[in-house]
Amino acid sequence: xxTESTPRLVSVMPGQLVDVDALLTQRQTWDLPMEAGAEWRxxxxxxxxxxxxxxxxxxxxxxxxxxxxxxxxxxxxxxIAMNGRTVLDVGCGVGMQYPLYVRDIAASISYVGLDPIxxxxxxxxxxxxxxxxxxxxxxxxxxxxxxxxxxxxxxxxNVKTALALSGKLVGGGRILLWVGLHDSAAxxxxxxxxxxxxxxxxAKSPILRLLGLLAYTMLQxxxxxFKLHKREAILARGGRLDKFHFHYFVRETFLQILAQxxxxxEFVLLPGSNSCxxxxxxKC
Numbered sequence: 001x002x003t004e005s006t007p008r009l010v011s012v013m014p015g016q017l018v019d020v021d022a023l024l025t026q027r028q029t030w031d032l033p034m035e036a037g038a039e040w041r042x043x044x045x046x047x048x049x050x051x052x053x054x055x056x057x058x059x060x061x062x063x064x065x066x067x068x069x070x071x072x073x074x075x076x077x078x079x080i081a082m083n084g085r086t087v088l089d090v091g092c093g094v095g096m097q098y099p100l101y102v103r104d105i106a107a108s109i110s111y112v113g114l115d116p117i118x119x120x121x122x123x124x125x126x127x128x129x130x131x132x133x134x135x136x137x138x139x140x141x142x143x144x145x146x147x148x149x150x151x152x153x154x155x156x157x158n159v160k161t162a163l164a165l166s167g168k169l170v171g172g173g174r175i176l177l178w179v180g181l182h183d184s185a186a187x188x189x190x191x192x193x194x195x196x197x198x199x200x201x202x203a204k205s206p207i208l209r210l211l212g213l214l215a216y217t218m219l220q221x222x223x224x225x226f227k228l229h230k231r232e233a234i235l236a237r238g239g240r241l242d243k244f245h246f247h248y249f250v251r252e253t254f255l256q257i258l259a260q261x262x263x264x265x266e267f268v269l270l271p272g273s274n275s276c277x278x279x280x281x282x283k284c
Contacts, residue, residue, distance in 0.1 A: 008122050012130075012138060019141045020086070023126040024110050032130030032138060034116060060100070067275055068101040071178050074268070074277045075148060076105050078174055084145025086110040088169060090132055090162075091152025094119040101150055101178075112144065132156070136165045143171030150178045154247040163261045167282030174265065177278040182235060182248040184228040186274035191224060193272035251276075 010030045012018065018030055060068070079085065085108075092099055092113030098106045099113075112126045114135060121129055128135055147166040156162040166175050181187075199212045234241060241248050258264050262282040269276045 015138070017139050017141055018128065018135065020112065020144070021141065023112055023128070024086075027124070027126050029121050029123065029127045029129060031118075031121065032128060032134040034130055034134050063273070065100060067178075067270060067273065068099075069104075070270065071101045071150060071277060072104055074178075074279075075102065075146070075176060076108070078176060078266075078279050079109065079146060082145055082173060084173060086144040086146070087112065088144040088147045088166075089113045090147055090149050090166060091115055091155060092127070092150075093117075096120045096123045098125050099150065132162060132165050136168055140169055143173065144169055145173045146170065147173070147175045148178075149175065151180060153177055153179055154245040154249065157246050159247060159257055160261055163258075163280070163282055167262070167284070170282070172284070175262075175280045175282055177276075177280060179249055179254065179276055179278065181251050181254065181269075181274045181276055182231065182241070183250045183274070184232060186251070186269075187231070188224065188228060189271075190273055 008026070008028055010028055012030050012032050014033060018032075022028060023030060075087065079087070087102070087109050089099065089102070089111065092115050094115065094117050097103070098111065102109065102111055106125070112128060113123070114128045114130065114132065116129065116131045116134075118129055121127070147170050149162075149166075153159060153162060163175065195213075195216055199209045199216075203209045203212055231241065235248055235250065255264065255267070258278065258280055262280055264278060265281055266279040267276060268278075
């Protein structure tokens with residue numbers, strides 16, 4: 001079939017249904033018309049440089065790459081459990097290649113990326129350029145098996161709406177979430193893991209390690225506790241920790257949101273990090 005008859009870039013008309021199979025078989029990009037508020041555009045624009053630095057060049061810390069490998073297995077596990085194949089990645093970023101967390105399983109799944117940032121429109125995978133709200137408004141020719149939010153749920157102004165809209169796209173399927181938690185215990189566990197690892201690398205004897213830990217406790221721990229207290233105060237009054245996100249989840253309230261909007265099938269807290277993986281069945 002000629003390139004002219006099957007264009008890679010498709011400008012979607014108002015009310016036009018998004019053809020999932022055409023997207024997948026021809027690895028097309030479908031560009032949706034978008035209407036977004038000023039606050040959403042402000043946060044979105046502030047995130048572009050960060051996206052280009054990380055998503056575009058795969059420039060992630062080794063610890064994050066390790067978490068991506070684990071999330072890849074999490075996706076595969078739930079696809080197998082559901083006998084599914086089609087994945088919609090909500091907030092897939094701006095990279096032209098498959099995201100690292102699906103790259104190793106890309107040959108075994110049918111992957112569609114969704115992101116509103118109009119950069120690298122023609123990609124190595126099926127891609128919809130638009131917001132989740134826009135995609136639901138147009139509709140899919142058939143449901144996907146799983147919708148994935150890989151650290152993207154906190155970029156949505158209304159989390160409950162995002163979960164409900166995704167539920168319309170998965171039908172009876174599941175939503176898989178990779179979320180960063182901002183509980184002080186979760187955030188401090190990252191520092192604790194790094195401190196103990198560093199002490200074990202630098203010192204071999206138990207006495208030297210204890211002395212190193214004592215020095216850290218005296219010199220650095222107070223700074224950490226004051227920073228955590230400041231974060232807690234900001235979160236308590238509904239403030240923002242940065243300019244890139246709308247939400248900063250803590251475990252208790254995050255699980256409450258999920259319970260109000262469906263059923264948590266699996267919850268995994270990654271040791272030594274503030275990340276968690278969640279398999280979630282939305283309300284029908």
